[in-house]
Amino acid sequence: MARLIxxxxxPTAAPVLVGLGILAVWxxxxxxVSPDGFVLPPPxxxxxxxxxxxxxxxxxxxxxxYVIVSGLIVGALLAVGAALLVNRFRIAHEAITPLAVAISxxxxxxxxxxxxxxxxxxxxxxxxxxxxxxxFFPIFINTVKGLGLADPSKIELMRSYAAxxxxxxREVRIPTALPLFFTAMKVSSSLAVIxxxxxxxxxxxxxxxxxxxxxxxxLTRYADAWAAVLAGTLIGTILxxxxxxxxxxxxxxxxxxxxxxxx
Amino acid sequence: MVAPxxxxxxxxxxxxxxxxxxxxxxxxxVEALDNVDLAIDPGEFVTLIGPSGCGKSTLLRLxxxxxDTTAGSIQVNGKGAEQARLDQxxxxxxxxxxxxxxxxxxxxxxxxxxxxxxxxxxxxxRALEMLELVQLAGFGDHHPAELSGGMQxxxxxxxxxSFEPSLLxxxxxxxxxxxxxxxxxxxxxxxxxxDTKTTVVFVTHxxxxxxxxxxxxxVMSPRPGQIxxxxxxxxxxxxxxxxxxxxxxxxxxxxxxxxxxxxx
Numbered sequence: 001m002a003r004l005i006x007x008x009x010x011p012t013a014a015p016v017l018v019g020l021g022i023l024a025v026w027x028x029x030x031x032x033v034s035p036d037g038f039v040l041p042p043p044x045x046x047x048x049x050x051x052x053x054x055x056x057x058x059x060x061x062x063x064x065x066y067v068i069v070s071g072l073i074v075g076a077l078l079a080v081g082a083a084l085l086v087n088r089f090r091i092a093h094e095a096i097t098p099l100a101v102a103i104s105x106x107x108x109x110x111x112x113x114x115x116x117x118x119x120x121x122x123x124x125x126x127x128x129x130x131x132x133x134x135x136f137f138p139i140f141i142n143t144v145k146g147l148g149l150a151d152p153s154k155i156e157l158m159r160s161y162a163a164x165x166x167x168x169x170r171e172v173r174i175p176t177a178l179p180l181f182f183t184a185m186k187v188s189s190s191l192a193v194i195x196x197x198x199x200x201x202x203x204x205x206x207x208x209x210x211x212x213x214x215x216x217x218x219l220t221r222y223a224d225a226w227a228a229v230l231a232g233t234l235i236g237t238i239l240x241x242x243x244x245x246x247x248x249x250x251x252x253x254x255x256x257x258x259x260x261x262x263x
Numbered sequence: 264m265v266a267p268x269x270x271x272x273x274x275x276x277x278x279x280x281x282x283x284x285x286x287x288x289x290x291x292x293v294e295a296l297d298n299v300d301l302a303i304d305p306g307e308f309v310t311l312i313g314p315s316g317c318g319k320s321t322l323l324r325l326x327x328x329x330x331d332t333t334a335g336s337i338q339v340n341g342k343g344a345e346q347a348r349l350d351q352x353x354x355x356x357x358x359x360x361x362x363x364x365x366x367x368x369x370x371x372x373x374x375x376x377x378x379x380x381x382x383x384x385x386x387x388x389r390a391l392e393m394l395e396l397v398q399l400a401g402f403g404d405h406h407p408a409e410l411s412g413g414m415q416x417x418x419x420x421x422x423x424x425s426f427e428p429s430l431l432x433x434x435x436x437x438x439x440x441x442x443x444x445x446x447x448x449x450x451x452x453x454x455x456x457x458d459t460k461t462t463v464v465f466v467t468h469x470x471x472x473x474x475x476x477x478x479x480x481x482v483m484s485p486r487p488g489q490i491x492x493x494x495x496x497x498x499x500x501x502x503x504x505x506x507x508x509x510x511x512x513x514x515x516x517x518x519x520x521x522x523x524x525x526x527x
Contacts, residue, residue: 095344151359151361153357153359154357154363156324156329156357156360157355157357157361158378159329159348159353159381160327160329160346160348160353160355160373160432161351161375161378162349162350162351162378163378167378171363172363175363175364175365175514251406252406253364253365253366253406254364259459
């Protein structure tokens with residue numbers, strides 16, 4: 001008992017216990033209300049389907065995962081590059097910002113069938129393009145804001161040392177922008193998962209996660225569909241955790257980081 | 264009232280006929296400074312004091328070449344203010360310590376040295392020296408957020424002095440500190456000033472602070488910003504008794520009167 005309380009007092013224990021609790025209620029409720037598991041299969045069945053189809057799911061996860069990660073990285077690089085240009089040059093601000101806002105207003109996922117025609121149905125390019133467009137705006141707009149938040153007195157101090165503009169960007173603006181950039185990365189990592197899987201619904205390699213879900217659902221093999229959804233969830237979770245780890249490594253000074261490790 | 268300097272060398276700061284107008288020709292035009300003359304000799308500790316809007320911070324930022332004059336000229340160490348900035352002739356400290364959270368304390372002090380292209384080993388040993396000077400030895404690897412306000416301000420002073428500039432420009436650097444810390448840091452600044460023979464131009468709105476620190480108090484008046492009077496302060500070396508010294512109080516009263524005359 002004492003050990004259980006000790007376990008519960010750990011910071012990671014609470015969400016794990018809550019998660020297990022939800023799974024238990026889900027499982028128990030379904031056994032009573034809908035024993036056939038037709039609409040919503042119980043967690044144990046999903047887990048069984050996950051294990052049973054592991055090879056296919058692994059293949060699908062690598063295909064879809066490649067689209068997600070490559071799209072996210074390329075999109076982030078483009079967004080940060082554009083943000084730096086916009087921050088540095090007024091003309092770039094006038095040229096790029098309205099374009100970025102216009103892109104964000106487009107229902108990007110609706111472009112998937114069109115991109116399939118552009119890049120070829122089986123090419124990963126069309127899906128990568130969707131992911132790039134989806135993640136670009138949140139990262140761009142947050143990074144622009146972060147770069148602009150730099151403390152004017154720090155910039156004056158750098159000017160008093162005769163620092164160049166690019167040096168000021170490196171020493172003051174970029175470190176100031178990092179917290180907002182990482183927040184945008186966390187939002188974008190889940191956007192990338194959604195974008196890739198939904199884009200795959202509109203065609204492409206049939207062994208990717210998206211088609212796996214549509215096919216299984218079409219055949220009313222709901223446990224298999226949920227197992228594939230679970231794989232997408234795991235990819236999103238891994239990306240989120242990776243982002244947090246990178247954030248902590250890059251910004252050891254950041255106060256929100258300091259408070260979470262208990263200091 | 265200004266003591267005529269005998270055998271005058273090149274002034275550390277020479278301000279001649281300087282005017283500064285913000286937003287000229289617009290409805291929100293402000294005459295921040297009007298025809299200001301000021302000469303500061305090397306080794307002086309000069310305080311600029313006056314009511315808000317008198318242009319004391321503007322004058323400091325003009326000397327630092329962080330903004331341009333509308334009329335007149337400013338020389339620092341015998342050259343134009345901008346050239347002096349590019350040559351890194353002065354160190355600067357602001358009301359906010361302005362430390363870089365993402366750098367350790369030692370790395371903050373090394374910042375100007377990095378910009379000047381010092382070698383890493385030289386930077387490190389200088390940072391250690393500076394930490395000793397401001398009595399923060401052992402705090403080099405801390406991050407600024409772990410330091411108190413007074414300690415942060417001392418790091419900012421160490422940073423401003425790290426490359427041994429002949430001129431130190433300070434814009435209300437102790438304004439945000441509590442009284443106890445403030446007096447402590449004032450003594451520290453005076454000790455450093457005496458040790459390093461640096462010229463200091465110091466902006467404050469505190470009369471006792473101005474008198475305690477300076478060899479000369481420059482009283483400014485607002486709308487438009489002008490120098491209304493200068494008061495030499497001769498209290499000798501400051502000690503813990505200086506603040507109780509009748510001469511100290513006389514000087515404080517004199518500055519207060521000068522300020523009252525300009526409507527502060």
